[in-house]
Every structure is written in structure tokens, then in C-alpha cells.
Amino acid sequence: xxxxxxxxxLNVCVGCSACVTSCKEWNTSGSAGPLVDERPYGENxxxxxxxxxxxxxMGTFPNSExxxxxKSCLHCEDPACVPVCPTGAxxxxxxxxxxxxxxxxxxxxxxxxxxxxxxxREFDEQEKVMKKCTLCVDRIYDMSMPEADRKPSCVKAxxxxxxxxxDIHDPESEVSVAIREDGGYALMPxxxxxxxxxxxxxxxxxxxxxxxxxERADNPLKLDQQLPKPDKDQSTMDDVSAW
Amino acid sequence: MKPxxxxxxxxxxxxxxxGLFLALFTHQSxxxxxxxxxxxDDFYGYGTIIVLVLLAAGLVASFFHLGRPERAWxxxxxxxxxxxxxxxxxxxxxxxxxxxxxxxxxxxIRPEIVTxxxxxxxxxxxxxxxxxxxxxxxxxxxxAMIYACLRFLKEWNSPLTVINYILMGGSxxxxxxxxxxxxxxxxxxxxxxxxxxxxxxxxxIGRAASLIRNARLKPTxxxxxxxxxxxxKITQRSMGAMGGSFNTRxxxxxxxxAFLRTIKPTFLLLGFVLPLVLLALGLSNPALLGLAFILQxxxxxxxxxxxxxxxxxxxxLYYQTVG
Numbered sequence: 001x002x003x004x005x006x007x008x009x010l011n012v013c014v015g016c017s018a019c020v021t022s023c024k025e026w027n028t029s030g031s032a033g034p035l036v037d038e039r040p041y042g043e044n045x046x047x048x049x050x051x052x053x054x055x056x057x058m059g060t061f062p063n064s065e066x067x068x069x070x071k072s073c074l075h076c077e078d079p080a081c082v083p084v085c086p087t088g089a090x091x092x093x094x095x096x097x098x099x100x101x102x103x104x105x106x107x108x109x110x111x112x113x114x115x116x117x118x119x120x121r122e123f124d125e126q127e128k129v130m131k132k133c134t135l136c137v138d139r140i141y142d143m144s145m146p147e148a149d150r151k152p153s154c155v156k157a158x159x160x161x162x163x164x165x166x167d168i169h170d171p172e173s174e175v176s177v178a179i180r181e182d183g184g185y186a187l188m189p190x191x192x193x194x195x196x197x198x199x200x201x202x203x204x205x206x207x208x209x210x211x212x213x214x215e216r217a218d219n220p221l222k223l224d225q226q227l228p229k230p231d232k233d234q235s236t237m238d239d240v241s242a243w
Numbered sequence: 244m245k246p247x248x249x250x251x252x253x254x255x256x257x258x259x260x261x262g263l264f265l266a267l268f269t270h271q272s273x274x275x276x277x278x279x280x281x282x283x284d285d286f287y288g289y290g291t292i293i294v295l296v297l298l299a300a301g302l303v304a305s306f307f308h309l310g311r312p313e314r315a316w317x318x319x320x321x322x323x324x325x326x327x328x329x330x331x332x333x334x335x336x337x338x339x340x341x342x343x344x345x346x347x348x349x350x351x352i353r354p355e356i357v358t359x360x361x362x363x364x365x366x367x368x369x370x371x372x373x374x375x376x377x378x379x380x381x382x383x384x385x386x387a388m389i390y391a392c393l394r395f396l397k398e399w400n401s402p403l404t405v406i407n408y409i410l411m412g413g414s415x416x417x418x419x420x421x422x423x424x425x426x427x428x429x430x431x432x433x434x435x436x437x438x439x440x441x442x443x444x445x446x447x448i449g450r451a452a453s454l455i456r457n458a459r460l461k462p463t464x465x466x467x468x469x470x471x472x473x474x475x476k477i478t479q480r481s482m483g484a485m486g487g488s489f490n491t492r493x494x495x496x497x498x499x500x501a502f503l504r505t506i507k508p509t510f511l512l513l514g515f516v517l518p519l520v521l522l523a524l525g526l527s528n529p530a531l532l533g534l535a536f537i538l539q540x541x542x543x544x545x546x547x548x549x550x551x552x553x554x555x556x557x558x559x560l561y562y563q564t565v566g
Contacts (some may be wrong), residue, residue, distance in 0.1 A: 020483070044486030052483030055566065056466075058474040066480070069470055071561065080395070086328035088317035108310020111327050113493060114244070117395040118462065119558025122489040128310030148487055185471045188464050188557065191395060199471055 015068025262416015289343030481566025514542025
């Protein structure tokens, strides 16, 4: 069994929104028709996007940290949005686990969006059907493209390689290794939807230095537990201690 | 959630219709056992016409909820998994049986189906009435389960949702039946008004219970689980959209907390307390009973608005600040 998914490294994401624009560009130009854009250059631009980058701040200034958080359909292994669909327009592909909407069957009742806790389905106000991330299903299997391009548009666009794409059921795939070794986690695990997309947490590279590492353990003059400090004009043996 | 008027009208109109059908057939059943005087076929037949008008109005309202109403027929396909699909099947089935029930009475097509040992004759209208009753309850369950099955929306995810849809629809329908009887068969109005009082009291208890339950709910999801960061103070700085999106329009009711606080006592008063007072005062007074039905219908519209507005969707955690 295959479950294609994205792994998003929040440690690397800089919040540039290149994934948002490339996603919109690819998916508004496809055979499924344009993604609606209302007042794109007006005062309150709004439209349908499959992917959005949000920004969160943890803590209070000055002890705060900013995190950019790209959010798109998580292609849950147990998608709550699929069984509620009355027409079967919403479905999960058996062969690769991608959750899709058949735009020709959708009646636009919006019930699936109510059943998704993540708010990743967006209604198209022009076509009056529900739309969502397709994991660029019209791209990743397109044999007319070079193999390097057979990846979701957002993954190709990311300048910092914060987005990985692959099969999370294959234990040796890049995404599985990243999830396993870099602490990949799922969003809102409390609902049991088992999201396929995972996020890698922000990590800080820290070096732990113990006190004894700052002193020479074999300091021969360490009688009073203090380093004999040389005067500024005196010569030292190692720039730290002296006779 | 953002209350959609199409759904508010659909659920209240068909609720009243189902209640009225149940009221009419309850009367016919009582009469069959000799507990009440059997009324003319016209009484049940014309009552069923009101049922059908209300159902049709509800059905029309429901189409306004769809982005692509011309594809509505497709909604009957996924009945194995979707309560919405089940409702789409049961609603026309109930309409059809109610129509046949009305035809059987109005045109006197009541062939004998079976004679019970006691000499009791089971005719076609009775069989249709029993099927219609089962479908009316099935429709209540389907309508309510559309909301009650969504486990993320904790305000709805409760058996009380189903119980209250049945009781409020029943209350509305029996009050309408009392009003109809007061005009068409005045000596029978007491029967319907009496049941209407009992069901309305039960509905008030059920709705109050769900209000108390919802007031004590604690959200399962927090901003911490939503983005997977363990920090007591997380603030959203940008939601990734400047002019709003589907996510900001569909899941917020867009009214102030003060408005929400006003609606709650309003619907309790209009939907339950005032109808009870009017029922008690005017057991067979058509004007008072008519007023009771109209006031309660307005109250139930407010109740349904509040029902939707009160539900807090976890996706709202991701849409707090435009930025």
C-alpha cells in the first residue's frame, strides 16, 4: 500500500509563500479549470487556495519566537470528510491514498468542509463546488515531464527544501526517515484522523558545556579551586591559565 | 458555524410537517381503537395536504443550500456512509407515502388489507400511516444525525441532538394539528393541544439539557494541538489570507456575543414558554392556537439559528487573525 504525503520542516520554512503561489499557479491553470480569485488587486482580495502559509508567535516579546506554518490538505489515512459526502464526489484513492474531490459530481453542499477539523477544504464560489489540495495528482504521474518535475508544485517551489514528498508507508523513503528520525508529528492527533502529512518540529542546535570542561582538570596549581589568573601583560600557556 | 437560512427553513418546515403527520395518524390510531370518534376522511386528507405543502417548502429551501442543485439526484448514492445521503432518500420517500396516505383518505381508496381476529379492519390508509410514521421518525433521525455524527462539533455530537429534533418537530406539528383541528373539527382540538403541551414540555426539557451540556463543554483541540507546539502562549500573527476566505466565512456566525446571548432567551420564550401559555389558555380557540403555532415557528427559527451559531468548529483555531 502506498500513502503519498508531504513532510514539512518547520525548522527550515522561512514563510516566503512560494509554495502558496506555485500551488495556485499550477492548480489554476489545469484541466479542472481556474481556482476562483475575487478582487485579486482590490481592497479585500479573496479566493480559493489549496495551500496557505500562516504565522504564529510563541511567547511574549522579547522572549518570543516566530513560526511559519504552511497548511494544506493532510490526506488523512482515516479522512472524516470522505464518508459524509452524499454523492461520493469526495473519495480517497486506494492506490496512493490521495484524497480527491470529483468536481463533476460535487453538489456544493459543503458538508465535507464541516467534517474536516483542519479547515483545508475551500469552496469555489464561481464553480460552486468544493476544492482541495490534489497533491498535484495531474503532475506527479505525468510521464511527459522529466522525473525530477514529477513532484507537487509546492515541493518544487520551496527555496529552502522545507517540503518533502513521498510514500510514508515505505519505511525507507525520504519522508518516512524524516518522520522517524527528526520527530515528525501529526496535527490534532486527538481526532484519530491519522493525517498523512507530517510536520518536523523547530529544533535548536545546542552544545552542552559542563563546568569542568571550562577548567583544566589537571591544573597543577588548582589548590583553591580557582584558576590562577595571569596579569594582562604576563605570558600564558594556553590563553586561559598560567603558572 | 454560520447558520444557513436554507437549512434553518428546511429543518423547521419538515419538522413541523413530520409532527403534523404523526399527530394526524395518532388521532386515526386512537379512533381505530375507539378511544376517539373517527373523523371524516376529509379531516385526515386535508391535514395531509398541509403536511405535503410544508415538506415541499422545506425541500425547495434545501435546494438553496446547494452550489449545484441540478446534481442533487447524485446525493442519494452514498447512503451506506452518509447521513445526508440517507436524508435525501428518506425525505422524498416520506413525501411519497404521505401523498398516498392523503390520496387514500381524500379519494376514499381504502381497500381492506387484512381483518384482525377481533374484527378490526386494517385498510390501506392504516398501512400507509404506519409506514409514514416509521419514515417520519427515520427522517427525524437522519436530519439530526447529519449534525450529531460530526464528532469535531462537540455541541452537536450528542444523542440530545436527535431527541431534540424529534421533540421540537413533534411539538411544532402537534400545535399545528391543534390549530387545524380547532378550525376543522373543534371537538378534537383538545386531544391535539393536550399532546402538544406534553411534547412541548418534553422539548423544553431536552433543549434545556443540551444548553446546560453545551455550556460545560471543554474544547478537545487547542491551538497547541492544532499546530503541534507545546507553549502556553501562542498567538496567530497571520492566517494566510487578507480579505478572508471560505474558512472565515463558513465557520463563524459573524454576530456579537451579545446577540448570541439575546437569541437564547428569545427562542426559549418564543419556542417553548409562550406556546405553552397559549395552549393552556386556548385549548380549542383557533386564534390562540394559530398564534401559538406562528410564535413557536419564529421561536424555532431562532432556536435553529442558535443551534448552528453555537457550534464552534476546531478549524477556527487556524483562523484567528488576518495579520
